[in-house]
Amino acid sequence: MKQLLSDFNSEEIREALDIPPYKAKQIFRWLAKGCDFAEMSDQSKAFRETLQENYFAQGVKKIKRLVSEDGTEKYLFALNDGAVVEGVLMKYKYGNTLCVSTQAGCRMGCAFCASTLNGLERSLSAGEIYGEVVAVNRLKEGGLGEGRAVTNVVLMGSGEPLDNYDNVIGFLRLLNSPDGLNVSYRNISLSTCGLVPQIIRLADEGIAVNLTVSLHSPFQHKRIKLMPVSKKYPLLSVVEAAKYYFEKTGRRVYFEYTLISGENDSDEDAERLAELLKGFPAHINLIRLNPVRERRLKGTGDSAAAAFAARLQNLGLSVTLRRRMGADIDGACGQLRKRYLEENGFENG
Numbered sequence: 001m002k003q004l005l006s007d008f009n010s011e012e013i014r015e016a017l018d019i020p021p022y023k024a025k026q027i028f029r030w031l032a033k034g035c036d037f038a039e040m041s042d043q044s045k046a047f048r049e050t051l052q053e054n055y056f057a058q059g060v061k062k063i064k065r066l067v068s069e070d071g072t073e074k075y076l077f078a079l080n081d082g083a084v085v086e087g088v089l090m091k092y093k094y095g096n097t098l099c100v101s102t103q104a105g106c107r108m109g110c111a112f113c114a115s116t117l118n119g120l121e122r123s124l125s126a127g128e129i130y131g132e133v134v135a136v137n138r139l140k141e142g143g144l145g146e147g148r149a150v151t152n153v154v155l156m157g158s159g160e161p162l163d164n165y166d167n168v169i170g171f172l173r174l175l176n177s178p179d180g181l182n183v184s185y186r187n188i189s190l191s192t193c194g195l196v197p198q199i200i201r202l203a204d205e206g207i208a209v210n211l212t213v214s215l216h217s218p219f220q221h222k223r224i225k226l227m228p229v230s231k232k233y234p235l236l237s238v239v240e241a242a243k244y245y246f247e248k249t250g251r252r253v254y255f256e257y258t259l260i261s262g263e264n265d266s267d268e269d270a271e272r273l274a275e276l277l278k279g280f281p282a283h284i285n286l287i288r289l290n291p292v293r294e295r296r297l298k299g300t301g302d303s304a305a306a307a308f309a310a311r312l313q314n315l316g317l318s319v320t321l322r323r324r325m326g327a328d329i330d331g332a333c334g335q336l337r338k339r340y341l342e343e344n345g346f347e348n349g
Helices: 010-017 021-032 045-054 126-141 161-176 196-203 220-226 235-249 267-276 302-314 335-343
Strands: 060-067 073-079 084-092 095-099 103-105 120-123 152-155 188-192 210-214 253-259 283-288 318-321
Touching (some): 084 103, 084 126, 161 188, 220 235, 253 302
Parallel strands (some): 188 210
Antiparallel strands (some): 084 095
8 A cells, every 4th residue: 555755754755765865855845845756857757656656745635625705715625545624724914824634524522613523534644734735835836826825834624633643743843844844833823622631742742833722611511511522621621731831832822712602702701711811821812603504503793702802801811803714615614524525425524
């Protein structure tokens, strides 16, 4: 069975192919540009044919692209075995942020998320996650004249990144490699629903990416309903793990809070959230829920969301009310993939 060469860093390519370091770096750079073996013009034809026989160069292919009225781009990617994942490109003044998926589907069971509706199909390899970035970069830089490439990456698409820990760490190192895309760890954000042991492990890893913890309620009994993982990792233990991450890495921790009408947007919720995070130099990102057809939950209205943000600020918290992006193109996590599976006769991911 062919291996995916994009899973390997330049040193691993050198070892696997038994070639000089300079040649391994050449191949790694070609892979980082989204090239197939036939495009590697500084390699001999015989060597390229050998690579083609034994390896896949790339693990991701774009099969669909939707563009929102606000400029957000939604991608559907096919993997070599036919699994599909999605990504979202969000455009800001400071650059382009790509939201990548780390798993095909998800097993975390969050009550407001489309990614988990069909369960977990499988986890992505390091090179497959990397391939999402490479594929979008190739579209942007490959002579198509469609603007800037990816400058920032968030692991916030389908799947729980820390449930695919080893492959995600491999991806982060590939993305940061100076031989390839050389994306700074400061420009990478990882979002987790709160897998406490893995947060601690990540803090000790020596990779100081930005950590975002999905909170969604300051009350344990409410959070369990929204996020079943909270049964195993209670709210207070998640906050303590986040504090450890901050202390160990020096990187500010962000808490993601999806505003759901009647569920977590009351004054009582705001006051409890301020109490929970008192003295912790964290930042709250408030997000209005993108509607999911299969879910009955509704997002908080604009005026109520603004009032909730103001209430948190008055209570001393650092808060941003994020603008909703891509709602007209199934922008919420997992929705485009689910539509594709339904249209193609797959009842389960």
